[in-house]
Amino acid sequence: MTELLSLGWLFVTPLKLPPGGRLWMLLPLVACVAMVYRVTRARRVGTMLRPTVMTFINIVVGMALIAVGFYLVHMGVRRFF
Amino acid sequence: MPTLRTPARDAAHEHLRDARRADQAGLPAAGPLRTVLRLRRIVSNGRVTRGRRPVVASRPSNERSNAHTMGTHESRSTARAVQAGLLSWLLPGAGHFFLRHRGLGAVCFVAITFPYFAGLAFGGIKDSVNPRTNRWLFLAELPAGGYTLPSMFVSRAVERHIAQQAAQGRPVKETDYTAFYPESDVAQIYLAAAGLLNLMVILDAVARAQTGGLPTFHRESPPVAEPGSAP
Numbered sequence: 017m018t019e020l021l022s023l024g025w026l027f028v029t030p031l032k033l034p035p036g037g038r039l040w041m042l043l044p045l046v047a048c049v050a051m052v053y054r055v056t057r058a059r060r061v062g063t064m065l066r067p068t069v070m071t072f073i074n075i076v077v078g079m080a081l082i083a084v085g086f087y088l089v090h091m092g093v094r095r096f097f
Numbered sequence: 098m099p100t101l102r103t104p105a106r107d108a109a110h111e112h113l114r115d116a117r118r119a120d121q122a123g124l125p126a127a128g129p130l131r132t133v134l135r136l137r138r139i140v141s142n143g144r145v146t147r148g149r150r151p152v153v154a155s156r157p158s159n160e161r162s163n164a165h166t167m168g169t170h171e172s173r174s175t176a177r178a179v180q181a182g183l184l185s186w187l188l189p190g191a192g193h194f195f196l197r198h199r200g201l202g203a204v205c206f207v208a209i210t211f212p213y214f215a216g217l218a219f220g221g222i223k224d225s226v227n228p229r230t231n232r233w234l235f236l237a238e239l240p241a242g243g244y245t246l247p248s249m250f251v252s253r254a255v256e257r258h259i260a261q262q263a264a265q266g267r268p269v270k271e272t273d274y275t276a277f278y279p280e281s282d283v284a285q286i287y288l289a290a291a292g293l294l295n296l297m298v299i300l301d302a303v304a305r306a307q308t309g310g311l312p313t314f315h316r317e318s319p320p321v322a323e324p325g326s327a328p
Contacts, residue, residue, distance in 0.1 A: 026218050027214075027217045027218055027221070027222040027248075027251075028221065028222055028223070028255055028273075028274065029273050029274065030218070030219060030220060030221035030272075030274075030275070030276035030280055030281075030284070031218045031219050031280070032280065033219065033279060033280050033283065038279045038282075038283060041283050041287075044211065044212070044215070045212055045286065045287060045290055047208075048208040048209070048211060048212050048290070048291075048294065049208075049290065049294065051204050051205075051207075051208040052204075052205065052209065052294045052297055052298060053297075055193075055201050055204055055205055055208070055298070055301065055312075056297055056298075056300075056301040056312055057312050058201065058312060059310070059311070059312060060200065060201075061198075061200025061201050062200070064204070
């Protein structure tokens with residue numbers, strides 16, 4: 017009962033993120049997105065592991081490239097304008 | 098239009114007329130009526146073949162039987178699709194579990210429950226599942242209905258508790274109930290993503306119920322040519 021009450025308090029009082037932890041919160045969410053995306057295309061769960069890992073890597077690398085692109089644009093604007 | 102007539106069918110119609118008369122007279126629909134209705138179903142399915150052959154047939158009995166079976170199959174498929182969708186709405190992955198895709202159901206459950214409750218933990222339940230303070234976020238969370246609706250009631254209870262505390266003059270610390278940047282951003286993204294991912298899961302469960310287990314975006318493999326057949 018005490019554990020249940022403390023579990024409920026977990027959702028009433030917001031938790032604090034560790035310093036610098038905001039960016040790393042991307043990875044679990046991307047893993048969940050990759051899993052659900054692959055569930056919609058899989059016939060059996062046994063065939064899902066490799067495509068899920070590939071989707072996870074694709075999303076992370078794609079978002080990293082987008083971030084680098086925006087950073088370069090930002091630096092260019094700062095330098096030339 | 099000529100009708101299919103068999104002795105069994107004639108007898109069934111006669112019993113059915115009697116049963117209807119008894120029903121209109123206010124008599125209870127007891128065993129005989131059920132028997133007659135069952136007999137009528139059997140006859141309309143074309144499964145009674147005893148006695149002489151049909152005198153006049155408007156169409157082959159197989160076609161009649163197939164049409165009836167297809168209609169029944171379609172209605173069953175629709176019912177299963179609705180059940181699977183509702184179950185997925187109530188509990189992520191339950192629709193897949195209902196359709197006997199237990200592994201996929203477990204993956205869906207984990208992949209939606211984790212971000213939903215992580216978002217709740219970082220955002221606090223008071224403002225994270227609240228249609229008054231953040232209606233667009235609430236709309237995105239609604240596809241995970243089994244989590245969102247109870248959380249909404251808890252959120253209202255917390256609001257009432259805070260209002261009571263304030264009315265009694267007790268100090269209420271805002272950070273005890275409300276998240277701020279960056280936690281509030283992470284919470285919103287997690288909660289909205291979880292709700293919208295469950296929408297995908299619901300649609301996938303409905304599609305699988307209708308296609309007999311095939312995924313939403315399945316690709317049919319090209320037909321394999323028989324050896325010796327022309328290309």
